[in-house]
Amino acid sequence: MIRYFKDILEGAWSLVVGLGITLRYLFKKPVTVIYPKERIPMKRFKGPIAFVVDEKNGDHKCIACNACIKTCPSRCMSLVAQKSAVDGKRVLTDFHVNYMLCSLCSLCIDVCPTDALKHDDPNYDMVSATQAGMNMDLLKPFIDRKTPLTQIPTVS
Ligand code: SF4
Ligand code: SF4
Numbered sequence: 226m227i228r229y230f231k232d233i234l235e236g237a238w239s240l241v242v243g244l245g246i247t248l249r250y251l252f253k254k255p256v257t258v259i260y261p262k263e264r265i266p267m268k269r270f271k272g273p274i275a276f277v278v279d280e281k282n283g284d285h286k287c288i289a290c291n292a293c294i295k296t297c298p299s300r301c302m303s304l305v306a307q308k309s310a311v312d313g314k315r316v317l318t319d320f321h322v323n324y325m326l327c328s329l330c331s332l333c334i335d336v337c338p339t340d341a342l343k344h345d346d347p348n349y350d351m352v353s354a355t356q357a358g359m360n361m362d363l364l365k366p367f368i369d370r371k372t373p374l375t376q377i378p379t380v381s
Contacts, residue, residue, distance in 0.1 A: 270349045273322070273327065274334070274342055277341055277343050283370065284372040285317070286340065286341035287341040297332065297333055299328050301323040301327045303319075305317075305319035308379060309377050310378040311378065316374070316377045321360050321362055321363065322363060323360045324359045324360070331344070
């Protein structure tokens, strides 16, 4: 019988404590926001990997050395390079980063000998309806703009 009343008292007390917490937060400014209508700046989010734009010619700075590919712990980078028909040098023809696998560790940026990579766009809600949509083509903006390095004829 004592146990019975003790359980009732404990239940009532936990109810009072719960209501007290609810009342305390009822009049405080909420810490949550109505996303996506409201957004919080994410100061510590680095943003996905992108190519640096060379101020001199608007081109990328990648020399297709593969250092970033070998360093990436997530194995989420891939590139294709072909031989230039002009001087035989390697020409970058494709560069993708799978954002679903990237951990934003920055190692690729650190090892790049030409400082060709950076974190870009602190937009934290990058979304896609497909997996392919998260496989980012870093070269596409340069190909679209027909920058000098993307126009070098290659030997297939
Ligand atoms: S930030 Fe890290 S995980 Fe992402 S592509 Fe670069 S090396 Fe790979
Ligand atoms: S390390 Fe830099 S230069 Fe080398 S392939 Fe990667 S992005 Fe290009």
